Every structure is written in structure tokens, then in C-alpha cells.
Amino acid sequence: MSDQGLPSDCVGIVETEYFTFADQAPFVLESGATLGPITLAYQTYGQLNADRSNAVLILHALSGGAHAAGYRSLDDTKPGWWDTSIGPGKAFDTDRFFVICSNIIGSCYGSTGPGSLNPATGKLYGLSFPVVTIGDIVRAQERLIDHLGIERLLCVVGGSMGGMQALEWAAHHPERIRAAIPLATTARSNAMHIALSEVGRQAIYADPNWQGGDYYDGSRRPDAGLAVARMIAHITYLSEQSMHQKFGRRLQNRERFGYEFQTEFQVESYLRHQGLSFTQRFDANSYLYITKAMDYFDLSQSAAGTNGLPVNSLAAAFAGAQDIKFLVVSFTSDWLYPSHQSKAIVSALTAAGADVSYLDIESDAGHDAFLVEVATMTRLLGSFMDRLAREEGVS
Amino acid sequence: MSDQGLPSDCVGIVETEYFTFADQAPFVLESGATLGPITLAYQTYGQLNADRSNAVLILHALSGGAHAAGYRSLDDTKPGWWDTSIGPGKAFDTDRFFVICSNIIGSCYGSTGPGSLNPATGKLYGLSFPVVTIGDIVRAQERLIDHLGIERLLCVVGGSMGGMQALEWAAHHPERIRAAIPLATTARSNAMHIALSEVGRQAIYADPNWQGGDYYDGSRRPDAGLAVARMIAHITYLSEQSMHQKFGRRLQNRERFGYEFQTEFQVESYLRHQGLSFTQRFDANSYLYITKAMDYFDLSQSAAGTNGLPVNSLAAAFAGAQDIKFLVVSFTSDWLYPSHQSKAIVSALTAAGADVSYLDIESDAGHDAFLVEVATMTRLLGSFMDRLAREEGVS
Numbered sequence: 115m116s117d118q119g120l121p122s123d124c125v126g127i128v129e130t131e132y133f134t135f136a137d138q139a140p141f142v143l144e145s146g147a148t149l150g151p152i153t154l155a156y157q158t159y160g161q162l163n164a165d166r167s168n169a170v171l172i173l174h175a176l177s178g179g180a181h182a183a184g185y186r187s188l189d190d191t192k193p194g195w196w197d198t199s200i201g202p203g204k205a206f207d208t209d210r211f212f213v214i215c216s217n218i219i220g221s222c223y224g225s226t227g228p229g230s231l232n233p234a235t236g237k238l239y240g241l242s243f244p245v246v247t248i249g250d251i252v253r254a255q256e257r258l259i260d261h262l263g264i265e266r267l268l269c270v271v272g273g274s275m276g277g278m279q280a281l282e283w284a285a286h287h288p289e290r291i292r293a294a295i296p297l298a299t300t301a302r303s304n305a306m307h308i309a310l311s312e313v314g315r316q317a318i319y320a321d322p323n324w325q326g327g328d329y330y331d332g333s334r335r336p337d338a339g340l341a342v343a344r345m346i347a348h349i350t351y352l353s354e355q356s357m358h359q360k361f362g363r364r365l366q367n368r369e370r371f372g373y374e375f376q377t378e379f380q381v382e383s384y385l386r387h388q389g390l391s392f393t394q395r396f397d398a399n400s401y402l403y404i405t406k407a408m409d410y411f412d413l414s415q416s417a418a419g420t421n422g423l424p425v426n427s428l429a430a431a432f433a434g435a436q437d438i439k440f441l442v443v444s445f446t447s448d449w450l451y452p453s454h455q456s457k458a459i460v461s462a463l464t465a466a467g468a469d470v471s472y473l474d475i476e477s478d479a480g481h482d483a484f485l486v487e488v489a490t491m492t493r494l495l496g497s498f499m500d501r502l503a504r505e506e507g508v509s
Numbered sequence: 510m511s512d513q514g515l516p517s518d519c520v521g522i523v524e525t526e527y528f529t530f531a532d533q534a535p536f537v538l539e540s541g542a543t544l545g546p547i548t549l550a551y552q553t554y555g556q557l558n559a560d561r562s563n564a565v566l567i568l569h570a571l572s573g574g575a576h577a578a579g580y581r582s583l584d585d586t587k588p589g590w591w592d593t594s595i596g597p598g599k600a601f602d603t604d605r606f607f608v609i610c611s612n613i614i615g616s617c618y619g620s621t622g623p624g625s626l627n628p629a630t631g632k633l634y635g636l637s638f639p640v641v642t643i644g645d646i647v648r649a650q651e652r653l654i655d656h657l658g659i660e661r662l663l664c665v666v667g668g669s670m671g672g673m674q675a676l677e678w679a680a681h682h683p684e685r686i687r688a689a690i691p692l693a694t695t696a697r698s699n700a701m702h703i704a705l706s707e708v709g710r711q712a713i714y715a716d717p718n719w720q721g722g723d724y725y726d727g728s729r730r731p732d733a734g735l736a737v738a739r740m741i742a743h744i745t746y747l748s749e750q751s752m753h754q755k756f757g758r759r760l761q762n763r764e765r766f767g768y769e770f771q772t773e774f775q776v777e778s779y780l781r782h783q784g785l786s787f788t789q790r791f792d793a794n795s796y797l798y799i800t801k802a803m804d805y806f807d808l809s810q811s812a813a814g815t816n817g818l819p820v821n822s823l824a825a826a827f828a829g830a831q832d833i834k835f836l837v838v839s840f841t842s843d844w845l846y847p848s849h850q851s852k853a854i855v856s857a858l859t860a861a862g863a864d865v866s867y868l869d870i871e872s873d874a875g876h877d878a879f880l881v882e883v884a885t886m887t888r889l890l891g892s893f894m895d896r897l898a899r900e901e902g903v904s
Contacts (some may be wrong), residue, residue: 145768245768305752305776306744312777313740315770316784317712320733338715345708346741349701354847357700363807371805373540373640375710375797379804381700382707389711402770409774410766412758449844452749 155224160208173272179223341389353480550619568667574618736784748875
């Protein structure tokens with residue numbers, strides 16, 4: 115396919131690939147339940163070098179997918195979700211690195227999830243899909259990395275839930291990575307995170323079209339509930355300052371108050387649009403499963419002590435990570451994963467003897483800053499990757 | 510009725526009174542629409558003194574009502590919503606002050622609102638109830654104060670939306686009050702406030718049982734939507750710290766993860782309970798009308814300049830308030846109405862030449878702190894009221 119007309123720093127036209135495993139022996143989940151076969155949708159950009167030392171795994175957030183960079187076709191108006199950071203000469207320079215982005219299990223973008231066919235029953239899973247954890251998600255990614263013939267990833271990187279996966283790689287698969295970049299994330303979902311997740315789920319449950327998750331065969335889908343869930347979440351991705359700057363109290367297509375319940379303020383119109391457009395691209399059951407996976411995430415609990423009992427210490431979770439280089443980044447206006455949660459990660463990594471750089475970036479963009487602050491992120495991630503490649507002898 | 514068995518610092522058994530006005534000439538709302546007759550439910554505690562100088566008006570928040578103190582009966586297990594601050598020897602000492610609390614128009618606790626009978630049609634209003642503003646709410650209160658024969662209130666006090674009303678009194682009826690105590694509030698709903706309101710409203714609209722607001726005659730009520738709206742709001746009333754302290758990641762009635770979508774974490778159980786119990790005491794349409802009134806609130810816009818055009822200056826709004834004594838209070842962990850919003854009020858009042866005391870109270874309790882930090886509030890409000898009474902010669 116010709117890539118004419120695309121920007122020169124773009125990876126070009128990309129295609130999604132699919133890797134299926136656990137088709138013989140099922141994959142055992144953290145819950146004890148089994149799942150198989152499992153398909154992961156993924157994309158790759160750049161070339162794996164001869165000694166297979168230049169692979170970077172990009173880890174997506176709640177609503178992301180494998181399509182992180184480039185365009186699906188020449189008609190495509192929007193590039194992948196992190197195209198600003200992935201491409202020739204960009205932070206994850208595809209002239210130097212082999213970049214992989216894999217959709218997580220449970221999602222609705224080509225990987226096995228609640229909307230997939232259950233071969234055992236001949237029906238779509240719905241709520242019979244087993245609950246998965248960040249640990250399960252990462253172990254599935256490990257299978258993909260095995261499949262691609264990569265012994266050790268140069269770096270794993272992601273923001274938000276992607277950052278949880280990066281930390282999970284470091285805590286439980288330290289021998290498989292040389293570096294990790296957790297952005298705007300936490301090592302432990304706290305009561306507020308769980309509360310925000312739960313109210314989103316409640317909005318979906320409350321929609322009669324959800325039908326206990328068994329809506330795939332009919333024409334009624336829980337769009338109204340999913341839209342409300344997305345609107346709640348979207349507010350948490352912004353900050354008071356960024357919402358004020360974007361919308362203030364400006365009215366939408368009117369000069370004075372209408373004193374009714376139609377959209378009056380621009381921010382209302384924006385939110386309704388965010389909710390509606392999300393229903394056209396995401397599956398409500400996937401929303402339930404992925405938020406649940408985030409709620410379970412707590413590296414401080416999962417570290418096993420010498421007596422076999424859980425040790426409530428984040429440093430213990432990173433005991434095997436002392437040879438990994440970390441770049442931890444938080445943003446001053448992120449109230450979903452505030453800076454002190456990144457500082458707790460940095461303290462634990464430091465206590466574990468790891469090599470950690472930490473930046474708390476001044477930004478008004480809220481949680482979304484890791485995607486929005488392009489210039490800062492490019493400079494920061496680019497120099498970290500450059501140093502890493504030199505230190506690890508990646509050519 | 511006997512008050513035996515009630516605490517000695519309690520106002521005792523209380524009864525709600527009703528004041529009806531605008532039964533001849535209708536009340537003209539800010540929107541230009543008219544409403545009438547209008548009933549306000551209210552309670553009073555203590556005695557109005559001979560020169561009618563000891564009246565304090567308590568202004569309630571979104572989900573509050575006239576029942577601020579005391580018990581409805583000897584069997585009543587819960588006192589009024591601000592019983593900690595109103596009673597003999599308390600901050601609003603009913604041995605000294607005549608304390609009034611009036612339910613707002615638009616509410617569902619005895620005052621005229623969307624669930625009331627529209628005498629013009631013989632049907633309940635539903636969404637044909639006109640949209641009201643904080644200005645309308647306060648002008649209705651002014652009629653009640655007239656009715657009670659009070660020329661000038663010693664003090665108006667309220668938190669959250671109650672604080673908006675206190676500021677509205679100061680900005681637009683300064684000659685009717687000697688002091689105002691706005692707690693944990695703002696002079697201007699911003700984009701984030703409007704967004705949070707709107708997502709709550711969207712949750713109600715999304716409930717098919719809402720039926721465009723026309724649900725009063727049937728058995729189907731939009732409880733699911735209202736519960737989601739309440740859960741969202743409830744999260745904004747707490748703080749990350751207070752949720753962590755209350756719930757952490759503790760599980761509800763279980764020792765290990767169930768890996769399913771039932772309630773697992775205590776915070777989920779708490780939220781579901783908050784949502785459910787709210788549907789048993791509140792009306793979804795009232796929720797729509799009251800959040801809308803809050804969204805419209807912006808004292809910086811409503812100040813009329815000398816040329817008749819709106820002046821975007823909060824100080825101008827308080828031009829008539831220089832003889833009023835203010836106590837402004839914010840709380841460090843309140844992220845719904847953060848301290849900087851109270852500081853903006855204080856700056857504007859200072860610029861307007863008013864007598865302002867300001868406290869930013871260190872608290873982990875979030876927005877709810879104004880109700881929860883009883884010892885601090887009692888001391889602070891009590892000493893302010895004591896000084897005020899002495900300075901104003903209230904005996």
C-alpha cells in the first residue's frame with residue numbers, strides 16, 4: 115500500500131495482526147478460572163534488530179487498543195492513539211526501535227473478551243467471560259512476546275492502566291524487561307479509584323438494555339448506561355483548570371440562558387458528545403471487565419513474603435527489579451492518580467535498589483496530560499530511550 | 510408533647526410549618542416565567558427577641574430540607590441535618606438566637622417543586638415546573654422573612670449550595686442581613702461543577718422510568734438513575750484521604766476476591782447503599798431542578814455595571830455588602846469547592862470593603878467537612894456568633 119500523503123514522521127499505513135494461544139491447554143487465570151483459546155490483536159512498527167534487543171512494548175489504557183500509531187488507510191482521518199510519540203524521529207523512534215502494541219484480553223478491539231465467541235458453547239461470552247486481572251493481562255502479553263521471539267524487552271511503557279501493566283511487568287516479570295516507564299499511574303487502586311469505577315459500572319447495570327450482559331444478539335445495547343459511565347470517567351481525566359480553560363461557563367449555540375434542560379453550557383455539549391461517541395466504539399461489558407481488573411490491582415498486596423503470606427509492602431513487590439531502569443512520571447493536576455501515588459512507587463523502587471528517574475511535570479491538563487503534553491513527553495521519553503539504547507548497547 | 514429522653518442540648522421535638530405566598534399575584538422568576546402559589550416548608554428553633562434582632566437563617570444544601578435540628582418525634586432515631594450546630598449552648602445557640610431553616614423552592618421536602626400540584630392544570634408539575642435560580646430561591650426566602658416580621662437577619666449561614674444562598678443574600682439583599690457565613694462553597698459554578706451536575710442529570714435522563722419527568726402517577730420511578738446520580742455526587746463530597754481512611758481496599762463480608770461483579774469492596778457496598786437510600790428520600794426531578802439552579806449560579810456575571818451591561822467582577826457583586834460581617838470557611842481537602850474558590854470570595858469581599866474573616870481549615874473530610882468537623886465548626890461558628898451578637902447589641 116502506498117503511504118503517499120502521510121506525514122514523514124508517521125509509521126505509515128498499519129495493519130493489525132492476531133496471535134492466538136491457549137488453544138490446546140487453557141490459560142489459567144489468577145482467579146483459578148481458565149480461558150482459551152485467547153487471541154491478542156497487536157500492531158508492530160519498525161524492525162526487530164538482529165540480536166532482538168530493540169523491542170519496546172506499548173501498554174494501552176482502559177479504552178485503548180492495539181492501534182497506537184500510523185493510519186489504517188489513506189482515507190483514515192485519525193492516527194493511532196499515541197502517534198505523537200511513536201514514529202521515525204519521535205520519542206519511540208521506529209528507525210531504532212521495534213515497537214509493539216497489544217490489545218489487552220477483556221477488551222473489544224480484536225482481542226478475546228466478553229464480546230467474543232465462546233467455542234465451548236457456540237455463543238458469545240457476555241458475563242460468562244471470566245474476570246481477568248492486570249496480572250493475567252500481562253501474562254498474556256508475555257505469550258505474545260514469546261511468540262515474537264523476544265527474550266527481553268528493551269522497555270515497557272504506558273500511562274494510566276498502561277502504567278499498571280508496566281509496573282506489573284517490573285514486579286512479576288523483571289527478567290523480561292530492561293526498563294519500564296509508568297506514566298500517570300498507581301501501584302495500588304485505592305478506595306476512590308474503586309468508587310469511581312463502581313459508579314461507572316452501576317450506570318451500566320442500571321440500563322435495562324444491559325440485560326445482565328446478554329445483549330449481543332439483539333438490537334438493544336446499553337448505550338445510555340455506557341455513555342454515563344464514560345462521562346463520569348471523562349471528568350476524572352481532566353482537571354478543574356483544563357475544564358475552565360476549555361469551556362469556562364461559555365454557552366453552546368446561544369447567547370443567554372434558556373432556563374431548560376437542553377444543553378446550555380459548552381461543557382455539557384462536550385460531555386454528551388464524549389458519552390455518545392464512546393458508545394459507538396466501545397463495548398459495555400468490556401468496560402465492566404477492564405475497570406474490575408484495575409480495581410483488583412494492588413502490587414503491595416501481591417508480594418509474597420518469606421512465610422508465604424502476603425506482605426503489605428510495595429518495596430517487596432519490586433525485590434526482583436533492581437536491574438531495571440525506571441522513568442516514573444506524574445502530573446501536578448492529575449487528581450485521578452495524583453503525584454503522591456507516583457512518589458510512593460519511586461520510594462518503593464528506590465528501597466528495592468532500582469535505578470529510578472522521577473519527574474512530576476507541571477501541567478494543567480489533568481490525568482490526560484500524558485497524552486496531551488506532547489512536546490514535554492517527546493523530549494523526556496526521547497532522551498530516556500536514547501540513553502537507555504546507548505547504555506544497553508542497542509544498535 | 511414531652512421531650513423526655515432527648516439530649517439536653519437538643520431543641521426537642523420540632524414541627525414543620527408552612528408559609529404560602531404568591532397566591533394572588535404570581536412570583537416572577539429570573540427566567541421571566543411565573544410561579545404561584547408557592548409554599549415554603551420551614552422550621553424555627555428558639556424565640557424571636559423583642560426587637561427582632563436575633564434571627565439566624567440556616568440555608569440547606571442540595572439534598573437538605575427544613576428539618577435542621579431536633580427530632581420529629583420521640584421515636585425518631587435521627588435528628589435534623591445540622592443538629593450538631595443548632596441547639597441550647599451550641600454554635601447557633603437557641604437560648605440566644607431565633608433560628609429559621611426553610612426548604613428551598615424546587616425541593617421535595619414540603620416546598621413547592623416539580624412534585625407539587627399545579628393548580629392551573631390540576632396535575633403535578635413534573636417538567637412543566639419552571640427552572641429556578643439561587644436568586645429565585647433567596648427571594649422566596651425573603652418573603653418568608655417578611656412574613657415572620659423580621660426586617661433584618663442577624664446572620665445567614667450555609668454550606669455548599671447553602672453557601673451560594675448566603676452569598677446571594679449578601680450580594681442582592683445586603684440591607685436584610687448583618688452577617689453571612691458561606692461555608693465550603695463558591696461564588697461561581699465552574700465548568701467542572703457543571704460537568705458533575707450534568708452527568709448526574711444524564712444518569713436520570715438515561716433511566717427509562719424517568720419518562721421525561723412524568724412519572725408521578727405510575728409505579729415506575731427513576732430510582733436507578735437517581736441512585737447513580739447520587740453515587741457520583743457522593744464521591745465528590747468525600748476526599749481521597751477520607752475514603753482511604755473509611756474503606757481502604759477492605760472487602761465486604763468476604764476474605765478474598767470473588768472475581769465477579771457482586772459487591773466485593775466495602776466502598777462499593779457503601780456507595781450502593783448511599784444511592785439506594787437516596788431514592789427512598791429524594792425526588793429525581795427535584796434533583797434536576799436544584800443542580801440546574803447551582804449551575805446557573807455566578808455572582809460575577811450578575812453584577813450590573815454602570816452602563817447596564819454585566820460586569821465580570823465579583824467585587825462589583827458585593828458593592829452593597831460593605832456593612833456586612835463575613836466568616837468565610839473552606840477545607841483543605843474539599844476538591845468540589847476547593848479553597849482557592851473561597852479565597853476568590855474573600856478577595857472580592859475585601860475589595861468591596863466588607864469585614865471578612867477567613868479560615869481554610871485543615872481537614873481530610875473533603876467537602877463534607879462542614880458537617881463532619883463538629884468540634885472545629887462549633888468553636889469557630891460559636892465564637893463568630895458570640896462576637897456578632899455582642900457587636901450588634903443582641904440581647
